[in-house]
Amino acid sequence: MTRCAVLTAVGGYLPPTVVTNEDLAGQLDTSDEWIRTRTGISRRHRAAPGTATSDLAAEAASQAMRCAGMDSVDVVILATTTPDRPCPATAPTIAAKLGLGPVAACDVSAVCSGFLYGLATASGLIVADLAETVLVIGAETYSSLVHPDDRSNAVLFGDGAGAVVLRSGETGELGALGPFDLGSDGSGRDLITVRAGGSEQWAEEPGSRMRDAYFSMSGREVFRNAVQHMNRSARRVLDKADLDADQVDWLVGHQANARILRSLTDSLGIPEERSISNIDLVGNTAAASIPLALEHGHREGLLKPGDLVLLTAFGGGLTWGSTLLTWPALAR
Incomplete structure (x- = not known):
């Protein structure tokens, strides 16, 4: 047995405002059937004006800490x-909202892979004996990034x-995480991007198009790359653990698009019924998608203690990333 990170609690939070496909149909000249067929999404949640990412994060974190029976952690x-x-x-703001005191806190930016990068970072801190407990949060208010008239992306994303x-x-305990696989390819940065607002292009720069301050994505290329890189990353993790895909009880992939998830299960040879998905109810929540899917699987009673879960x-x-998790016995 060697020291490792062990998952001991999960929590989730969705803002109360629900936006259905019917709500978007007239605004975007689309239909419920068109959205469902291409994305698998029927509804998504929207944060109210004035609600920040830290507000959503603090709600999910509070639930997870209650589940763990903890009132403090070493790192956020x-x-x-x-x-x-x-x-x-934003992490220090969340720590303050939770009343955690002067704990270490930082953000991780890897877009939809961010939660996997956060898990790997937390695992490294624990294995290096720099922390005993770490709170890892994935939280997004994509309604602040996606232009409301963007027909391609406004139907996809939720908060x-x-x-x-x-x-x-x-290692060997229920809840144990690892091994990990992480990777990146910066030559594809334009496929998923917000062009303005950083040092490369200021949002206020004279002559800049304000549309550049909003999210953009090249859907067809993203689809191809997503399936390819998640498949390869997942297989590398399985190889590191000396396991086969047929030994995986549950696949929890990033909830980007139902068609991407189906293609991923096909490429890995994992039956679709062993893939946990809540994309129909919440849409693509980016860095929040995997922890929300885990919370969904736990709440619905799908995940059982001892199940091998591939993330x-x-x-x-x-960016991309994968890891394995042996599901623990959690309080409900």
């Missing part, structure tokens, strides 16, 4: 594409937050 890690401000990081609490433990994600950067 937030995975997000939509921080409260460009500066400072929400998911969180897990990790503690130090040993894999793909996002802007381009």
